[in-house]
Amino acid sequence: MLEIAGLQYGYHGTPVLKGIDLNVAAGEVVSIVGPNGAGKSTLLKCVNRILRPTAGTVSLEGRAASAYARRELARTISYVPQQTGPTPLLSVIDMVGLGRAPHRGQAPAAHDRAIVMDAIEAVGLVPLAFRLFAELSGGERQRVLIARALAQEGRLMLLDEPTNALDLRHQLDAMILVRRIVRERGTSALIAIHDLGLASRFSDRLVLLSAGRVYADGEWTSVLSPAHLEGVYGVTAEVGTANGLPYVIPKRQTP
Amino acid sequence: MTVESRADLSRKWSRQRTRQLLLVGLGLLVLVSAMVLSMSLGVTIMRPGVIVRAVLSPLLPSAWYADIPAVQIAVLYNLRLPRTVMAVIGGAALAAAGVSMQGISRNPLVSPYTLGISPAAAFGASLAILFGLAAHPATGRFWMVGAAFVSALTCAALVLGLSALRGVTSTVLILAGVGLTYLFSALTATIQFVASEQQLAAIIQWTFGSLNGRTWDEVAIAGAIVAASLPVLQAHAPALDALATGGDEVATSLGFAVARTRLLITVAAVLATAAIVSFTGVIAFVGLVAPHIARMLIGGNHRVLIPFAAIIGALLLLIADLIGRLAFAPIIIPVGIVVAYLGVPLFLHLLLSRRQEMLV
Numbered sequence: 001m002l003e004i005a006g007l008q009y010g011y012h013g014t015p016v017l018k019g020i021d022l023n024v025a026a027g028e029v030v031s032i033v034g035p036n037g038a039g040k041s042t043l044l045k046c047v048n049r050i051l052r053p054t055a056g057t058v059s060l061e062g063r064a065a066s067a068y069a070r071r072e073l074a075r076t077i078s079y080v081p082q083q084t085g086p087t088p089l090l091s092v093i094d095m096v097g098l099g100r101a102p103h104r105g106q107a108p109a110a111h112d113r114a115i116v117m118d119a120i121e122a123v124g125l126v127p128l129a130f131r132l133f134a135e136l137s138g139g140e141r142q143r144v145l146i147a148r149a150l151a152q153e154g155r156l157m158l159l160d161e162p163t164n165a166l167d168l169r170h171q172l173d174a175m176i177l178v179r180r181i182v183r184e185r186g187t188s189a190l191i192a193i194h195d196l197g198l199a200s201r202f203s204d205r206l207v208l209l210s211a212g213r214v215y216a217d218g219e220w221t222s223v224l225s226p227a228h229l230e231g232v233y234g235v236t237a238e239v240g241t242a243n244g245l246p247y248v249i250p251k252r253q254t255p
Numbered sequence: 256m257t258v259e260s261r262a263d264l265s266r267k268w269s270r271q272r273t274r275q276l277l278l279v280g281l282g283l284l285v286l287v288s289a290m291v292l293s294m295s296l297g298v299t300i301m302r303p304g305v306i307v308r309a310v311l312s313p314l315l316p317s318a319w320y321a322d323i324p325a326v327q328i329a330v331l332y333n334l335r336l337p338r339t340v341m342a343v344i345g346g347a348a349l350a351a352a353g354v355s356m357q358g359i360s361r362n363p364l365v366s367p368y369t370l371g372i373s374p375a376a377a378f379g380a381s382l383a384i385l386f387g388l389a390a391h392p393a394t395g396r397f398w399m400v401g402a403a404f405v406s407a408l409t410c411a412a413l414v415l416g417l418s419a420l421r422g423v424t425s426t427v428l429i430l431a432g433v434g435l436t437y438l439f440s441a442l443t444a445t446i447q448f449v450a451s452e453q454q455l456a457a458i459i460q461w462t463f464g465s466l467n468g469r470t471w472d473e474v475a476i477a478g479a480i481v482a483a484s485l486p487v488l489q490a491h492a493p494a495l496d497a498l499a500t501g502g503d504e505v506a507t508s509l510g511f512a513v514a515r516t517r518l519l520i521t522v523a524a525v526l527a528t529a530a531i532v533s534f535t536g537v538i539a540f541v542g543l544v545a546p547h548i549a550r551m552l553i554g555g556n557h558r559v560l561i562p563f564a565a566i567i568g569a570l571l572l573l574i575a576d577l578i579g580r581l582a583f584a585p586i587i588i589p590v591g592i593v594v595a596y597l598g599v600p601l602f603l604h605l606l607l608s609r610r611q612e613m614l615v
Contacts, residue, residue, distance in 0.1 A: 048507075048508055050503075070510050072510075073510070074508060081501055081504060081508070088496075088499050088500035089550055099509070101494075117261060117264055126258050126263075127259070130271065132554075133500075
């Protein structure tokens with residue numbers, strides 16, 4: 001689905017990504033983890049060309065992302081942004097409807113309407129469809145953004161910190177929702193996320209970024225070894241499973 | 256409004272759209288009524304039936320309006336109708352430009368004047384006054400409007416050029432506009448400092464913003480520019496939704512060409528604003544507040560918000576002008592002054608009565 005090779009990017013000459021290689025197969029959920037500033041969000045933005053990589057290639061389904069027209073790319077990749085900035089005065093249904101923007105004129109309006117309603121139904125927001133986005137709780141807002149990405153119908157979904165600022169219950173909600181969407185639709189997801197436990201539990205693979213490079217890539221048990229965590233985060237940590245669920249407990253900073 | 260099921264959702268969605276369109280239609284109806292009212296009141300009061308028949312007289316068989324004195328039709332056609340139409344065009348243009356500028360900048364404090372257009376126009380008009388061009392009986396008006404328009408566009412081009420150097424983001428756009436606002440205000444103040452008493456009076460008069468003495472030529476020119484600009488804004492309604500909800504990144508991820516879109520919207524808004532300001536002088540507040548009033552009444556979906564804000568802006572300006580003409584008749588209070596007295600209480604009322612969430 002997604003193949004990234006030798007990807008580089010810098011803000012104003014300061015390199016942020018220093019040659020990233022990463023693949024996401026169809027039907028796979030891959031999480032990018034790593035410390036603040038490692039380049040997780042930047043990597044996502046390079047994939048859907050919100051940012052233009054300075055070197056390297058991103059290809060989608062065998063074709064270079066740079067060869068896609070803007071709208072075509074928006075039909076291929078759905079994006080769930082971090083929640084920042086002023087909250088808009090749009091209703092839930094209008095927010096989700098924006099996901100159809102790259103499809104406008106491609107199918108009858110009735111088709112677009114049906115997909116918007118499907119998306120709202122899929123995330124369980126039917127009762128709130130006409131509420132203003134600004135009136136919703138953080139967890140509900142996250143579901144709206146995921147519904148918008150659903151309506152966008154991309155075969156790859158990028159999620160930027162989808163559990164940030166959510167309580168425990170809603171963190172679970174969001175991750176279970178993403179997992180379910182990928183399973184039901186046969187799409188893929190690439191998630192930038194801080195929470196190592198959630199990432200391990202809900203992803204097929206983890207990619208550990210450190211200072212703009214891939215430090216480790218694979219199943220969580222191999223990626224999140226205590227040695228890796230010490231090398232990347234500078235902490236000693238206990239990693240294990242409890243009742244089959246992964247956990248990571250940071251113990252202390254290493255000098 | 257709670258929704259029980261998928262079928263219920265579909266039904267209520269259709270109903271919501273119908274309701275929004277009805278609200279826009281109702282606004283139009285009120286606007287047309289206000290136009291008739293505005294034309295019927297003046298030194299001589301004409302009945303609404305007379306107004307309607309007189310306005311439509313070129314289209315009607317002559318027997319239908321034979322009872323209306325020709326002088327009344329002349330007064331209507333040469334004085335009241337152009338004035339009324341100018342108020343509608345002006346209010347609509349400033350409000351639509353305001354909605355769009357607020358949308359692309361995600362900033363509720365932005366108005367059509369944020370890019371420095373109005374002080375720049377005032378500077379242009381002041382220049383024309385200072386050099387005596389504006390005093391010429393035949394071409395004075397042309398020089399004054401022309402200088403204001405050119406100066407306003409120069410300022411907008413400077414702002415866009417400056418922000419192009421740094422990448423056209425909304426913050427850069429606003430800050431560059433703020434900078435040039437001060438520059439052009441200082442330039443105008445300098446002219447005021449060296450101007451004669453009469454020139455100073457003319458400059459100050461210009462900045463009040465007024466619909467006095469608008470002719471059909473002026474209405475036609477301003478109207479043509481506005482008619483070319485507003486459809487551009489309306490065509491970008493979905494992009495404005497995306498920009499207003501998530502800024503550049505979200506709009507880009509939804510397939511919009513953000514840089515080009517922002518430039519087109521800004522240019523259209525600037526042209527519409529400059530066209531009005533050059534003819535009427537500075538009419539502040541409409542472009543800032545009509546968008547908010549409209550948003551509180553109809554919501555943030557730009558597809559309906561842009562036309563509805565335009566209607567609200569037109570209404571606000573029209574009613575303000577009406578009050579300005581009647582309150583101390585025969586003295587006419589400039590509409591730029593009255594609009595604040597009318598708009599502020601309305602705005603504050605909505606501000607206090609609406610929920611916090613409705614305020615962007």
